[in-house]
Amino acid sequence: MRRGVTLIEAVLFISIALGLIVGGIIFFQQAALSSRVNTQTRILGSLFAEASGLMKAANAAEWDGGNFNYDRLPEVLIAAGAVPANKIGPPQQFYYPGRAAFETRLVTEWGTALGGVFGSAGLLSAGAMPGWEGSDKALVGFVLTDLPIEACTRLATTDASGTYRFGVKTWATYFQRPGYDWYETEYGPVSPQRAAELCRLVGDFDGAVTLHVHAFLDTG
DSSP states (O other), X not given: OOOOOOHHHHHHHHHHHHHHHHHHHHHHHHHHHHHHHHHHHHHHHHXXXXXXXXXXXXXXXXXXXXXXXXXXXHHHHHHTTOSOGGGEEEEEEEEOTTSOEEEEEEBOTTSSBEEEEEEEGGGSOGGGOTTOOOSSEEEEEEEEEEEEHHHHHHHHOBOTTSBBTTSOBEEEEEEEOTTSSXXXXXXXXXXXXXXXXXXXXXXXXXXXXXXXEEEEEEOO
């Protein structure tokens, strides 16, 4: 004898199906996030390495008011062929707290502006450089605008020695409210817990964070 599906069975079936669909969507979103973060990690590692190589090859004229002016790094990297073609787009603004809005043609994995800044070590106080020694280094930073909070957390995290996942040792990490002067600074190592706390604090209103990662690179 054939028996029809009861209302309870139908509801149970629908609930299971919805659970599988929601679980699949969450899994897909997490996988997509991991893929983007991993790609961005590789690109940042490459950009830091290229910046170090270019600075070592630079002559005195380039150091003194030439190509390595504060906000020129993105254009220098593009001109050197150091950036994948799919990571170059129309000019976008990025805002560096306490300075000004600059333009960059570099883009992040999320299609937002990826700025770059360069600072002569001579412009900085030695007291503001934890663990830094020597005169053959320069401060290089990349500014990733409007990141999802989860991506900010992963990219800002360092190991116990202060090394980012993209292979350079941190000087300072800024967590900035996009488009605003308000930012939080973390010197030295950033644990996953601390990164999550600061990304959430800064990005809690609109779910986006502008992340600044800085390192001292060899120039000699």
